Amino acid sequence: MKTYGLLLLPSHNRVYAQSAPGLARAELLVLDAAVLGGRLADVTTTVIGGVPYLTFRTEGLSARETDLLANLSSLYALFEIEDADAPGREPLLRPVGLSRLDRFASDLLTIQKYPGKTNEDFTKLLLNVTAMSCDTPERLLSGELRVLDPLCGRGTTLNQAVMYGLDAAGVERDAKSFDAYGTFLRQWLKNSRLKHRAETTTVRRDRRALGRRLHVELGESKELYKQGRVIDVTMINADTTAASDFFRPATFDLVVTDAPYGVQHGAAARAERTRSPLPLLRDALPVWARLLRPGGAVGIAWNTLVARRDELAGLLAELGFEVMDAEPYHGFLHRVDQAIVRDLVVARLPAPR
Numbered sequence: 526m527k528t529y530g531l532l533l534l535p536s537h538n539r540v541y542a543q544s545a546p547g548l549a550r551a552e553l554l555v556l557d558a559a560v561l562g563g564r565l566a567d568v569t570t571t572v573i574g575g576v577p578y579l580t581f582r583t584e585g586l587s588a589r590e591t592d593l594l595a596n597l598s599s600l601y602a603l604f605e606i607e608d609a610d611a612p613g614r615e616p617l618l619r620p621v622g623l624s625r626l627d628r629f630a631s632d633l634l635t636i637q638k639y640p641g642k643t644n645e646d647f648t649k650l651l652l653n654v655t656a657m658s659c660d661t662p663e664r665l666l667s668g669e670l671r672v673l674d675p676l677c678g679r680g681t682t683l684n685q686a687v688m689y690g691l692d693a694a695g696v697e698r699d700a701k702s703f704d705a706y707g708t709f710l711r712q713w714l715k716n717s718r719l720k721h722r723a724e725t726t727t728v729r730r731d732r733r734a735l736g737r738r739l740h741v742e743l744g745e746s747k748e749l750y751k752q753g754r755v756i757d758v759t760m761i762n763a764d765t766t767a768a769s770d771f772f773r774p775a776t777f778d779l780v781v782t783d784a785p786y787g788v789q790h791g792a793a794a795r796a797e798r799t800r801s802p803l804p805l806l807r808d809a810l811p812v813w814a815r816l817l818r819p820g821g822a823v824g825i826a827w828n829t830l831v832a833r834r835d836e837l838a839g840l841l842a843e844l845g846f847e848v849m850d851a852e853p854y855h856g857f858l859h860r861v862d863q864a865i866v867r868d869l870v871v872a873r874l875p876a877p878r
């Protein structure tokens with residue numbers, strides 16, 4: 526058996542404070558169950574040289590396995606630890622070479638800053654855990670999963686999907702957020718000198734305007750763009766309960782979203798208003814379920830101070846989803862601020878037998 530130690534990103538510790546090691550452990554265990562055959566043993570926090578590492582033991586890791594681990598949202602560096610338990614000897618850390626999926630510079634995720642933005646580390650965690658819960662998790666590596674964020678704000682999930690090379694779509698009711706995302710993405714593509722086509726149109730049916738659509742096709746390189754191997758990004762400005770007016774049924778592998786917190790952001794936050802996302806989810810989930818292909822997964826983050834896990838799980842189960850209930854899926858609860866204690870729930874749409 527070999528011992529490995531995962532050094533957490535400093536930003537992870539800042540975002541989650543004391544919850545960081547627990548969240549990293551839960552994400553690692555979900556990945557282990559999905560694609561490593563559940564063979565990681567003794568997953569725990571170990572302090573080495575005064576610094577905490579998430580350590581685990583296994584019979585070595587193949588290149589494909591390190592490629593999967595490399596995308597954990599908490600991962601800064603991975604080491605193989607020699608002499609982890611040798612009495613009287615200092616452990617020796619040997620870096621494991623990592624190749625992350627990241628296709629673009631990190632400013633794609635970090636430039637936009639606005640009240641109500643979902644933290645980008647957490648967005649990556651939610652996307653990862655949802656991807657690991659669909660019936661074809663390895664397709665994350667080949668860039669084949671299609672992602673929908675049906676409450677997409679200014680596109681944090683879309684940007685993380687693009688970072689992974691995945692096609693992404695979003696729906697957002699707020700016109701200002703829709704406009705801001707279009708402006709950001711066009712500017713970022715221009716500054717990054719990436720070949721692309723971008724257009725904003727109004728989608729109509731029977732001459733009635735249903736909503737606006739931003740459609741972008743971008744190439745990771747000039748060559749790929751010329752070959753038509755593009756990443757497709759769509760954002761719709763409409764109510765999410767009308768999402769099926771814009772997308773064909775069963776065309777997404779993953780629905781990944783951060784539900785409204787029922788809290789006003791910015792200055793108004795002090796005069797807290799708490800509102801449950803359940804009525805919205807009750808109306809919207811059947812629509813989202815139709816857009817998801819069988820075997821696909823949905824991951825929803827929400828504020829536990831305004832809705833209970835069993836209420837969300839109940840809504841999903843009523844629609845025929847299999848709610849993920851294994852131990853690691855109960856390890857994601859964490860405090861964001863005084864008004865938000867966030868958790869996530871993940872469920873899979875059963876594939877036909």
Ligand SMILES: C[S@@+](CC[C@H](N)C(=O)[O-])C[C@H]1O[C@@H](n2cnc3c(N)ncnc32)[C@H](O)[C@@H]1O
Nearest residue numbers: 642643676677678679680681697698764765784
């Ligand atoms: C927690 S925020 C998501 C933030 C997003 N992840 C980001 O980082 O920008 C929830 C979003 O849902 C949107 N929303 C709420 N109700 C909606 C509805 N019925 N249809 C579409 N969007 C809605 C809100 O405007 C808000 O932008």
